[in-house]
């Protein structure tokens with residue numbers, strides 16, 4: 001009897017936590033999508049700088065959008081249907097520490113015309129998310145300056161960033177730089193305005 005009570009409490013806790021996280025993520029996604037929809041002009045820009053990113057709940061997306069605005073760069077979104085916002089996408093993301101492969105759209109991009117490429121991703125389980133690994137695996141960066149950027153809540157592993165750098169350099173990059181913004185843990189996170197201010201400060205150094 002005690003066994004079943006404990007199992008029921010654990011399952012109930014997991015369900016409640018998932019629902020709370022999904023609702024926080026949905027709010028972030030809606031707020032970030034709203035902000036992005038107001039600056040669609042980035043999609044029609046022509047530039048020799050590209051900002052290419054994957055984002056689930058939109059934080060890396062608004063970071064990418066701000067960087068593209070700052071450098072008058074083209075903005076390209078990588079989609080990964082498996083990790084779409086919502087409970088199922090969250091469950092898939094929560095299992096993603098096992099993932100080496102991810103379906104991404106587009107799989108490849110002709111990067112020939114760009115001199116500089118900023119690549120963005122959230123941090124999942126201390127490492128860049130699977131879609132950006134897949135993109136870096138699929139594409140050549142011959143002679144490009146690559147800036148890798150992340151949004152994250154609290155921690156990442158430098159060893160994973162170093163591993164990602166090795167992949168990008170193996171695929172031809174001329175240089176690799178890493179920049180990341182910590183948003184804080186759920187419940188005490190930077191506001192959108194504070195977050196974007198930090199993006200401007202971090203990238204103004206270039």
Ligand SMILES: Cc1cc2nc3c(=O)[nH]c(=O)nc-3n(C[C@H](O)[C@H](O)[C@H](O)COP(=O)(O)O)c2cc1C
Nearest residue numbers: 055056057058059060122123124125126153154155
């Ligand atoms: C499955 C999953 C795992 C995560 N793991 C980490 C982590 O290890 N360290 C961290 O600081 N943040 C972690 N986060 C938080 C995200 O990095 C952070 O919320 C990020 O800003 C989300 O970016 P996005 O809105 O572009 O998807 C994780 C989020 C998810 C969904």
